[in-house]
Amino acid sequence: MSAGRVVVVGLGPGGSDWLTPESARELAEAEDLVGYGPYLDRVPAGPQVRHASDNRVELDRARLALDLAAGGRRVAVVSGGDPGVFAMAAAVYEALDAEAGGTGRRDVEVRVCPGITAMQAAAARAGAPLGHDFCAISLSDNLKPWDVVLRRLRLAAEADFVIALYNPVSRARPWQLGAAFDALRAVRDPATPVILGRAIGRPDERLTVTTLAAADPAAADMSTVVIVGSSHTRTLAGPGGARVYTPRRYGTGG
Amino acid sequence: MSAGRVVVVGLGPGGSDWLTPESARELAEAEDLVGYGPYLDRVPAGPQVRHASDNRVELDRARLALDLAAGGRRVAVVSGGDPGVFAMAAAVYEALDAEAGGTGRRDVEVRVCPGITAMQAAAARAGAPLGHDFCAISLSDNLKPWDVVLRRLRLAAEADFVIALYNPVSRARPWQLGAAFDALRAVRDPATPVILGRAIGRPDERLTVTTLAAADPAAADMSTVVIVGSSHTRTLAGPGGARVYTPRRYGTGG
Numbered sequence: 151m152s153a154g155r156v157v158v159v160g161l162g163p164g165g166s167d168w169l170t171p172e173s174a175r176e177l178a179e180a181e182d183l184v185g186y187g188p189y190l191d192r193v194p195a196g197p198q199v200r201h202a203s204d205n206r207v208e209l210d211r212a213r214l215a216l217d218l219a220a221g222g223r224r225v226a227v228v229s230g231g232d233p234g235v236f237a238m239a240a241a242v243y244e245a246l247d248a249e250a251g252g253t254g255r256r257d258v259e260v261r262v263c264p265g266i267t268a269m270q271a272a273a274a275r276a277g278a279p280l281g282h283d284f285c286a287i288s289l290s291d292n293l294k295p296w297d298v299v300l301r302r303l304r305l306a307a308e309a310d311f312v313i314a315l316y317n318p319v320s321r322a323r324p325w326q327l328g329a330a331f332d333a334l335r336a337v338r339d340p341a342t343p344v345i346l347g348r349a350i351g352r353p354d355e356r357l358t359v360t361t362l363a364a365a366d367p368a369a370a371d372m373s374t375v376v377i378v379g380s381s382h383t384r385t386l387a388g389p390g391g392a393r394v395y396t397p398r399r400y401g402t403g404g
Numbered sequence: 405m406s407a408g409r410v411v412v413v414g415l416g417p418g419g420s421d422w423l424t425p426e427s428a429r430e431l432a433e434a435e436d437l438v439g440y441g442p443y444l445d446r447v448p449a450g451p452q453v454r455h456a457s458d459n460r461v462e463l464d465r466a467r468l469a470l471d472l473a474a475g476g477r478r479v480a481v482v483s484g485g486d487p488g489v490f491a492m493a494a495a496v497y498e499a500l501d502a503e504a505g506g507t508g509r510r511d512v513e514v515r516v517c518p519g520i521t522a523m524q525a526a527a528a529r530a531g532a533p534l535g536h537d538f539c540a541i542s543l544s545d546n547l548k549p550w551d552v553v554l555r556r557l558r559l560a561a562e563a564d565f566v567i568a569l570y571n572p573v574s575r576a577r578p579w580q581l582g583a584a585f586d587a588l589r590a591v592r593d594p595a596t597p598v599i600l601g602r603a604i605g606r607p608d609e610r611l612t613v614t615t616l617a618a619a620d621p622a623a624a625d626m627s628t629v630v631i632v633g634s635s636h637t638r639t640l641a642g643p644g645g646a647r648v649y650t651p652r653r654y655g656t657g658g
Binding site for chain 2: 158162166167168169170171172208232233234235236237239240241242243244246247256257259260262263264265266267270271273274275277278279280281282283284285286287288293294295298301302305306308309310311384386388389390393395396397398399400401
């Protein structure tokens with residue numbers, strides 16, 4: 151008899167081309183799939199019991215998965231991108247951590263399978279903007295105060311990181327990306343390359359290469375990741391359109 | 405007749421379990437493989453011409469790949485991890501950018517396939533330390549002045565990012581990781597969780613979960629990625645050993 155367990159699986163940003171063999175195997179071997187509905191829809195049909203939920207209830211989803219596993223089931227929590235990056239893996243550990251014991255959740259074996267995350271997909275399509283030091287910041291202020299976001303943006307700009315912005319916009323958060331661009335314009339050159347990668351890897355993917363001066367927040371939606379270059383990031387004209395890269399060398403070093 | 409092209413492929417950090425279907429296909433379809441010897445050794449035997457090189461000559465490798473492609477060959481540049489993160493993709497664009505034209509390199513079609521990068525693999529094994537805002541910094545001062553590294557570390561600590569350190573140590577750079585820990589100890593709590601992920605995904609993988617106070621630079625080598633938690637990162641005892649995660653929620657927000 152096999153004990154129950156939770157595996158947190160990332161589908162990657164697009165189709166099956168970026169789904170790792172490890173994640174594909176874990177999905178096929180799971181008895182229960184727990185996740186946001188549109189992610190579950192991307193898992194090939196099979197005998198697994200599917201527990202689809204809304205996007206807003208990560209902790210409920212995590213608790214359900216742990217409870218099923220505590221009852222002996224092999225559960226896969228299905229996440230987009232990399233479950234470890236702004237996604238379900240942290241929610242599962244939060245649910246574990248909140249237990250004082252007694253429910254059995256604390257004893258569940260949890261494993262995380264890494265996946266390609268949105269900034270990697272957008273970076274690959276655009277060239278190599280993440281070739282030098284970078285950071286990733288979620289613009290969602292559902293889970294942190296906006297002044298923390300602003301402060302991080304300013305320090306990241308001062309440190310001259312390439313900056314990837316996750317969750318740039320949603321129906322409930324329409325102004326944050328514009329405010330982030332404004333904060334960055336105060337410190338970074340207007341000609342700094344900016345990439346908007348929307349739904350990269352899916353049929354409706356759209357890649358936009360622009361500048362910080364021209365970047366339009368209205369061009370981003372919930373499926374978009376934004377990458378803002380450092381002072382060293384360069385745009386190159388090429389046969390397939392503009393490409394953006396950040397050299398490995400920085401300043402006068404070397 | 406198909407035109408030549410360069411595809412920059414990432415093998416991921418470990419075995420074939422983390423090699424994406426896209427990258428596997430590109431490797432199989434390539435006529436020439438260009439890369440650091442140990443990476444080429446991980447590509448299954450096939451009819452491809454193999455151009456193995458030393459680790460230090462990224463730009464030579466990139467030029468070779470572009471020249472082969474300009475001559476009509478389908479070339480895969482083979483990188484570990486994600487070629488877009490501190491790896492060969494930026495080197496290929498640097499080689500393109502350096503050409504004033506005339507050699508034909510500028511007209512070569514270049515495509516990048518994303519891969520799982522070392523910090524994602526180490527994070528997955530350790531729990532979910534990258535669940536909140538984070539940054540990635542290469543400690544190599546071959547390509548940038550050390551004072552830039554130090555300044556970034558200080559600003560990243562001030563911004564309270566989770567910090568992933570790439571290239572923490574090499575034979576020629578024995579003291580940098582210790583200096584980085586010292587810089588972080590000056591600002592961050594001694595109990596801050598630190599993860600050392602060595603060769604994650606390979607048979608000799610080793611995961612160490614410790615604290616900033618106790619972190620030993622001598623425990624890291626060239627195959628190690630180091631992840632230093634933020635002020636919110638937590639360590640949990642679990643059946644399989646300590647697990648580290650960073651909650652999605654920050655401060656008093658939400």
